[in-house]
Amino acid sequence: MINAIRAELVKMRSMPGVWVTFGLALPLTVLVILGVLAGAGGFPGHTFYFVQTLRQRRELLGAGYFAIEILAPIAGVLCVTGEYRHKTITTTLVLTPVRTRVLAAKVSVTALWSIFIALLTLVAVAAVALPWNAALGGVTSQVTDQVGAVVPGLLLSAVLLGLFGLGFGTLVKNQVAAILLTIGGTLILEALLVALAKAIFHYNLNWLPNAAGAALAGDIARGFGGGGGRNALQLLTWWQGGLVMLLWGLVPLTLGYFTTFRRDVT
């Protein structure tokens, strides 16, 4: 198992997609930091203001969630679909013939990749958000005091969002289709479904991936997927969100294993 993980790590670091996700994590996080500080004052005419409320402080710390909810599923998708796209699955399975072992190694490496994306977003927060907030007159310790409340949920949601991408990548196999399904599905379709469920059925559709991820992250991180819908949602508790996210990863992964990954490699 350790050997399979070590091999997957070598693959990961030699995939251009990894570096693209790392590279995008910073600007996407900075984009959200801009949004949080722009809205912190709440006064018309004020461009930027330091964060004041507890929610705002946590939103500033969790500014990376937007990047994570996009990039972690992509990481998971790339980790498995790249094997089929470049036909490297043959070499992979010849070197490690026990397929469950290969998939377990991919789960581990996707988790690591997702955590690294999350850590990069925290670097962006530390390098941009905190100094900027301080320059605007905010007290840095009031923000950093919230690390315990924000960071564990952020990291855990990154891992589960990565698993979600890996699951759909295993199930769908086609790289473009899998990315469209995970990102397009969660960012566009989910927002649409949440809004429709609310408007038509007055139903609180809070168990779809993005809303579940947001619940796990503590409903403090600003994301994109819920859009207007998420703000109107009553989210699950963090542990319920985590459990639902786990299912959103494990169910497609299990289905993908039995329907796709276990199939003949011809």
Add this chain to the structure above:
Amino acid sequence: MTAGATTRGLPIEISGLSKHFGPVLAVDDLSFTVAPGRVTGFLGPNGSGKTTTLRMLLGLVHPSAGTATIGGRNYWDLDNPSSTVGAVLEATSFHPARRARTHLLMAARAGGHDDARADEVLELVGLTGDAKRKVGGFSMGMRQRLELATALIGDPDVLILDEPSNGLDPQGIAWLRDFMRYLAGEGRTVLVSSHLLSEMAQTIDDAVIVSFGQLKAQGTLEQITSNLTGVVMRARTPEADRLCAVLTEAHVAFRRLGHDEVAMDGVTPEQVGPLLASKQIILYELTQEGADLESVFLSLTAGLGFGDVAAHA
């Protein structure tokens, strides 16, 4: 590698192996064995089930029936697969952005081997100078060498090579031939599939010939060719087209050698003489030749050329 060792190989045993792809029977109750210390050619026309058989042996394709074992064990049950078996399956299974050495580093780590092994096998296949180049820029021959290097990463006892000379230049083919002989000389088991029969004839000790997924012959090269001596008839005629039509009608395997020359396989002068006389074919020359691997192959596979079997499947 220790030159002179004679006991390090493991036998390959294929027993009652079958594979259905939907309605197509790709491999049909195939059984044969491959002995250590010898180079065994796995020969058959395109679509005859060679690649499917090798993939079943490596656990990539699930058999519909039968077993394929290495040293009596399934490939996936081996304690350290890459130390036991090295496989060259296709020269396209590389990430184009990955450097040659990185690819081998990945293979070394997957098998639990030392990282230094990547450099050793690069040197072994003559790619040391290209170690830092991305595989996407490699020629077919270089990819083939890299695939071979991947197979050798664990210094395996068994080598399984599927069309390894594809894309290699004449020097590369000669090198590969010597390399396979060297490995077999060390006692390793070498199973190689190829459609280059003249090349195979210079390389292999034993042959397994398949057609339509079924075993047609197995034995040493001498045994196989000696069983079919005198089966090649070569005719020179100004009516080569008409001769081919007559042979097709009579279900005689043949090869068109030139505009006025045809080789007929699996027939004797007593069979072909009356046939051509009855059709009043003008002959300038009719000679009988000793059987070679190619003529044996063609007679056993019913004269089907490459691609023909697939069309019949």
